[in-house]
Amino acid sequence: MQDHDPPITERDISTTFAKGVAVLRAFDDTHSHLTLSEVAALTGFDRAAVRRLMLTLVHLGYARRDGRRFSLTPRVLILAGSFLRGNRFGTHVQPILNRYASLIGSTVSIAIADDHSAVYVAQSVMQEHEISFGFTIGSRLPLLSTALGRMLLAYGDPEWVGGVLRRAPLPAHTARTLQDRDAIARAVAQVRADGHAVVTAEFEPGISGYAVAIGGLGAARAVIGTSRPESDAADPAPIIARLHDAAREIVQTGVFDGW
Amino acid sequence: MQDHDPPITERDISTTFAKGVAVLRAFDDTHSHLTLSEVAALTGFDRAAVRRLMLTLVHLGYARRDGRRFSLTPRVLILAGSFLRGNRFGTHVQPILNRYASLIGSTVSIAIADDHSAVYVAQSVMQEHEISFGFTIGSRLPLLSTALGRMLLAYGDPEWVGGVLRRAPLPAHTARTLQDRDAIARAVAQVRADGHAVVTAEFEPGISGYAVAIGGLGAARAVIGTSRPESDAADPAPIIARLHDAAREIVQTGVFDGW
DNA sequence: ATCAGTCGTGCGTTATACGACCAAAAGTCA
DNA sequence: TGACTTTTGGTCGTATAACGCACGACTGAT
Numbered sequence: 001m002q003d004h005d006p007p008i009t010e011r012d013i014s015t016t017f018a019k020g021v022a023v024l025r026a027f028d029d030t031h032s033h034l035t036l037s038e039v040a041a042l043t044g045f046d047r048a049a050v051r052r053l054m055l056t057l058v059h060l061g062y063a064r065r066d067g068r069r070f071s072l073t074p075r076v077l078i079l080a081g082s083f084l085r086g087n088r089f090g091t092h093v094q095p096i097l098n099r100y101a102s103l104i105g106s107t108v109s110i111a112i113a114d115d116h117s118a119v120y121v122a123q124s125v126m127q128e129h130e131i132s133f134g135f136t137i138g139s140r141l142p143l144l145s146t147a148l149g150r151m152l153l154a155y156g157d158p159e160w161v162g163g164v165l166r167r168a169p170l171p172a173h174t175a176r177t178l179q180d181r182d183a184i185a186r187a188v189a190q191v192r193a194d195g196h197a198v199v200t201a202e203f204e205p206g207i208s209g210y211a212v213a214i215g216g217l218g219a220a221r222a223v224i225g226t227s228r229p230e231s232d233a234a235d236p237a238p239i240i241a242r243l244h245d246a247a248r249e250i251v252q253t254g255v256f257d258g259w
Numbered sequence: 260m261q262d263h264d265p266p267i268t269e270r271d272i273s274t275t276f277a278k279g280v281a282v283l284r285a286f287d288d289t290h291s292h293l294t295l296s297e298v299a300a301l302t303g304f305d306r307a308a309v310r311r312l313m314l315t316l317v318h319l320g321y322a323r324r325d326g327r328r329f330s331l332t333p334r335v336l337i338l339a340g341s342f343l344r345g346n347r348f349g350t351h352v353q354p355i356l357n358r359y360a361s362l363i364g365s366t367v368s369i370a371i372a373d374d375h376s377a378v379y380v381a382q383s384v385m386q387e388h389e390i391s392f393g394f395t396i397g398s399r400l401p402l403l404s405t406a407l408g409r410m411l412l413a414y415g416d417p418e419w420v421g422g423v424l425r426r427a428p429l430p431a432h433t434a435r436t437l438q439d440r441d442a443i444a445r446a447v448a449q450v451r452a453d454g455h456a457v458v459t460a461e462f463e464p465g466i467s468g469y470a471v472a473i474g475g476l477g478a479a480r481a482v483i484g485t486s487r488p489e490s491d492a493a494d495p496a497p498i499i500a501r502l503h504d505a506a507r508e509i510v511q512t513g514v515f516d517g518w
Numbered sequence: 519a520t521c522a523g524t525c526g527t528g529c530g531t532t533a534t535a536c537g538a539c540c541a542a543a544a545g546t547c548a
Numbered sequence: 549t550g551a552c553t554t555t556t557g558g559t560c561g562t563a564t565a566a567c568g569c570a571c572g573a574c575t576g577a578t
Binding site: 012013014016017018019020021024025027028029030031032051052053055056059060061062063064071072073074075076077078079080081082083084085086087089090091110112114119120121122125134136137138139221222255256257258259 | 271272273275276277278279280283284286287288289290291310311312314315318319320321322323330331332333334335336337338339340341342343344345346348349350369371373378379380381384393395396397398480481514515516517518
């Protein structure tokens, strides 16, 4: 794709390892306790292979088994922890999020694209606010119907974007969810032109989402955004401006540099 | 070890997958940008194998390459995110930590054992406090010289504990770091008897650490603790009591159930 | 230009994945 | 409750893919 460093990566990639990661990822918020057969069904792999891979995860301590059901252990947090530490996430990125969340007055989140979803990978924390709306790190949002998602699409690889626009599921979360894929494509083009995305009530009724890219048109793989009651925001411009400020600061950390 | 569910796991574990995970884990806070040779040296694997595994990670989007150096991408956060969501971490565990941190007046953290270290996997967040002392999720502490570590040892599998007591590195972080392994073993036994650990100035000068187990003697794989200036704490009992309260609440979430 | 270090590749050996089979448990219906 | 069907987990042999080693090319210093 954008791998210009080594000519290309053909098939000197380890399918076994890739499958293992896929097995690990079969566990998400809706599937936290799975049987071997369920994992096999979710990943499309052979049950025998899934069994070996799952037992490997158990052996390494990343999964536990209780009878026939497997689940992940907190040890998987270590996999992310090394990245967080190595990139000074807690000391450099998190404070930026917290600061702008205070300024804006609503929870600020960073998301990246994964499959057909935008996934929260970081979020501001505010002592008072308890929890915004149940969306936390790891939450998945539809790319097509949210501000974060459309911002990711606007700055994403055109080939990938085309595929998502054509094939990604498009459930009508609300009465106002855009159902016309061509219309969504035009909306994404507009987002690209504007440099920011505002989407109202297409995913959660009465909620408007705001998002800008972290980095420039070809360099951005992550987006930052917030959401607030639709009624709140007569003028989105101040919010967008703040988000751009935050994005600029985050770019300077280098954590979200292109990959 | 404690796998009584299936008789035992012998060699129906996938070494390729295990190696891939090890490669992923070669990236920590002190090694965030590595060459193939460095990864090979850190893991002890062949360079060719490391190359395939790294390219696999790049292909999957979990790593990037810049010339000859590889580094992880924020996508690795997704691996943890699914666990966090699936176990309602953000909505159930995190508030407990935050609440008790306010009560106690210092940052509260959860750690698990990994290799010869205790690793932070969760931490309270306090808007005001900015950052406690540079220790964030992913931080590694020596098992032998910290309260969190000795608590993990006190409730850990005896065989594993013996190995750690005998073989784990024991640098003298401060002038007061216990250097006699037998004395540390006795201290760990005392911790097991007490049900809590207090360690003063053995890791950071002027800082006392406090820790209790999350779960009972055989069921605890995680510990919760805090640290504060040595001068603060004439009487550790109230702090320990609070930590026990927090541990009880966290046990009820089931997130840290034995594995 | 030399030299040390690193990366990429081809081939023989080793180990993994796949599919089928069997046993056992779970679910179903009378 | 009983026997039935269905599903699940574990095992075994074989084709296939990955590993490890060695060699050659390249990069970047000194």
